[in-house]
Amino acid sequence: MELLTEPNIWIAFFMLAALEIVPGIDNIIFISILLGRLPPEQRDLARRLGLGFAMVSRMALLFSLAWVMTLTTPLITLLGQEISGRDLILLGGGVCLLYKASHEIFMEVKVQESKETRAGVADVKVGTSVF
Incomplete structure (x- = not known):
């Protein structure tokens, strides 16, 4: 419960949230531009696949970043x-x-x-x- 009252934890949370929202918006814009080139019947599947891949790759990058930060052994x-x-x-x-x-x-x-x-x-x- 002490973590919930710590201001530094909240600041870090909002910073990480902002750092994830900006690339997320960029992904949506990029996918929307590419979807305009597809036939209308393929757009829904392509949108779902594109956003799903973006989410999975971002999560994998965050987990790999957490792993890299543990590599502190000289x-x-x-x-x-x-x-x-x-x-x-x-x-x-x-x-x-x-x-x-x-x-x-x-x-x-x-x-x-x-x-x-x-x-x-x-x-x-x-x-x-x-x-």
Whole structure:
């Protein structure tokens, strides 16, 4: 009963609820867009399967996250710092996010430069053909 009166427990509960509601809404929007491409007689089954798969996969991810958080036994010691399985997984995820963000930024800059270059070439061609 003490857990029900603890404010930190309620704050954590509402934070987790919010973090689950946002991707849930995203799933509904994505599934709705895809359902528009199906014939009307297949939409109901596809909606149920899509939402069911989204729910099962989200629950599996939450259970795997709970399991990863228990991996606190030190695996190696590097420069006097003990490193556990959880640390390695979090480090790998962080590196993956940094790579993906850097790659997306690089591709966006490359596309912008390509558009500017093509616009400049088009202006030169138009300018030379007029004279």
